[in-house]
Amino acid sequence: MSSSPAKTESLPRIAFDAPACVDGMHERRARLPKRAYLLPRLLSRDQATLVRRLAESDPTAQFARDPDTVDRLPTFECAVFDGGQPVATSVCRVLEPVVTERLLPYLRKRFDCSSLELSQALIRRYLPTERREHPAHFDAHATATVVVSLCAPDDYVGGYYAQPTSDAASARYASLDVGDAFCHGHDLRHGVRVFSGARYSLVLWFTPRAHRFRRRRTSTIPPWHKEAADRGEADALYNVASRDASEAARTAEAARAERGRGGFAAAEALELKAAELAQRAADGHERAATAGSADAMLNVGVLRYNSGDLAGAAACWREAAQRGKGNACRYYARCLMRGEGVREDRAAATRWLKKGASAGDASSAYSLYLAGESDRYLAMAAASGHAAACVDLAKTASSSREALKLLRRAVANGGAAVAYCALGRLFLGAPGLVPDPSAAAGFFARSGNAEAQACLAALYGPVPRILRDPTAPPSREGRMLLLW
Ligand SMILES: O=C(O)CCC(=O)C(=O)O
Numbered sequence: 258m259s260s261s262p263a264k265t266e267s268l269p270r271i272a273f274d275a276p277a278c279v280d281g282m283h284e285r286r287a288r289l290p291k292r293a294y295l296l297p298r299l300l301s302r303d304q305a306t307l308v309r310r311l312a313e314s315d316p317t318a319q320f321a322r323d324p325d326t327v328d329r330l331p332t333f334e335c336a337v338f339d340g341g342q343p344v345a346t347s348v349c350r351v352l353e354p355v356v357t358e359r360l361l362p363y364l365r366k367r368f369d370c371s372s373l374e375l376s377q378a379l380i381r382r383y384l385p386t387e388r389r390e391h392p393a394h395f396d397a398h399a400t401a402t403v404v405v406s407l408c409a410p411d412d413y414v415g416g417y418y419a420q421p422t423s424d425a426a427s428a429r430y431a432s433l434d435v436g437d438a439f440c441h442g443h444d445l446r447h448g449v450r451v452f453s454g455a456r457y458s459l460v461l462w463f464t465p466r467a468h469r470f471r472r473r474r475t476s477t478i479p480p481w482h483k484e485a486a487d488r489g490e491a492d493a494l495y496n497v498a499s500r501d502a503s504e505a506a507r508t509a510e511a512a513r514a515e516r517g518r519g520g521f522a523a524a525e526a527l528e529l530k531a532a533e534l535a536q537r538a539a540d541g542h543e544r545a546a547t548a549g550s551a552d553a554m555l556n557v558g559v560l561r562y563n564s565g566d567l568a569g570a571a572a573c574w575r576e577a578a579q580r581g582k583g584n585a586c587r588y589y590a591r592c593l594m595r596g597e598g599v600r601e602d603r604a605a606a607t608r609w610l611k612k613g614a615s616a617g618d619a620s621s622a623y624s625l626y627l628a629g630e631s632d633r634y635l636a637m638a639a640a641s642g643h644a645a646a647c648v649d650l651a652k653t654a655s656s657s658r659e660a661l662k663l664l665r666r667a668v669a670n671g672g673a674a675v676a677y678c679a680l681g682r683l684f685l686g687a688p689g690l691v692p693d694p695s696a697a698a699g700f701f702a703r704s705g706n707a708e709a710q711a712c713l714a715a716l717y718g719p720v721p722r723i724l725r726d727p728t729a730p731p732s733r734e735g736r737m738l739l740l741w
């Protein structure tokens with residue numbers, strides 16, 4: 258992870274061919290190994306601003322916090338159009354003419370599909386107190402993706418990047434002006450990293466009419482991606498295998514729930530299906546790894562590790578790490594640190610963690626900080642939204658305001674229990690904040706972890722039952738709303 262750049266211009270950027278006009282649409286083809294295009298000013302500045310304002314104010318629009326399909330952290334996405342139907346009606350009214358009159362004719366031609374339609378549209382936000390990144394992934398479910406910037410370039414540093422290979426160093430950023438769109442197919446690895454500031458984007462997914470999908474009902478692999486897998490394309494093989502793996506996990510969860518309800522026969526059938534899917538996922542990952550997918554190599558390493566083949570696991574992780582996969586660097590460093598499957602070598606482990614951190618893996622950066630390397634690794638991890646790093650950095654923040662920002666980011670990035678506990682401590686007394694034991698108690702109750710319960714006991718003596726409930730609302734709702 259490069260330490261925070263001051264400007265998007267200093268990041269490696271996507272190069273484009275000269276402008277061309279296709280069916281009245283201005284495009285610039287990206288110089289990338291996969292089909293991708295810049296569509297300058299797809300929305301006017303006014304339209305982009307209006308879309309963003311409506312998303313923030315329309316009662317039919319809401320930024321959801323349910324788990325994202327890519328990283329399982331809160332999405333902070335606002336549904337605009339779903340399964341062929343408008344959701345945020347006011348936003349759809351602005352987009353309708355742009356989609357039907359300009360985008361659809363263009364995309365049908367560019368992606369050779371006369372039945373292409375808008376399947377889903379959503380707005381994502383990346384605020385300093387919320388999501389900072391969306392890890393590299395494929396939009397396998399869509400024939401074509403169109404991402405429109407709803408922000409001025411000066412509002413943030415970083416943004417959307419295309420990453421042709423699994424090596425994080427191959428990431429190239431698209432500098433988009435407000436209203437500019439970037440358009441790509443199902444086979445382009447891409448992601449978002451916001452180093453600073455706030456970013457809003459509109460994401461539109463197009464599929465043939467017959468494959469229109471509803472939110473989260475994307476567990477089946479669509480034919481265009483399956484065809485790529487059948488041709489032996491490593492990335493597509495990996496995507497198919499990881500879809501099988503997540504279906505296996507979902508089915509196993511359903512089996513557990515069924516067993517809990519006493520439906521033993523149904524549970525058994527689900528367990529069988531989960532085992533079949535897990536086996537198919539394992540075979541798929543092996544095939545994808547053999548075809549050269551570093552993403553799959555990481556998972557094959559996990560499978561080997563879990564089966565007790567530590568040397569096999571270390572070899573897989575090393576190979577994936579050599580190909581620039583940040584989390585594989587960390588997994589391999591762990592082997593070196595513990596002498597698992599390789600000879601123990603702490604100096605080499607540190608070198609691999611540094612490589613992982615510079616490939617964007619926040620946990621590598623945090624591990625380096627924990628191992629006593631420079632404090633800048635703590636700042637690096639916190640900047641990416643690493644929850645524990647945000648909480649640790651909040652302890653030495655220069656102001657209560659900065660500490661609050663970091664703790665809100667930790668809550669949004671999966672660290673609720675520990676962050677709420679730290680918030681409780683902050684409200685017991687911090688420079689610039691009037692101590693508020695009642696607000697502190699509310700946060701401790703929300704946290705529910707052992708430390709927070711001890712703090713509650715210290716505040717009020719034996720903890721009343723209601724305050725032990727981690728879902729109990731804070732005691733002063735009005736005040737909480739101001740902060741949250
Ligand atoms: O926010 C963006 O620009 C892109 C988000 C994205 O890649 C996705 O939602 O799949």
Ligand SMILES: [Fe+2]
Binds near residue numbers: 394395396402447
């Ligand atoms: Fe995407």
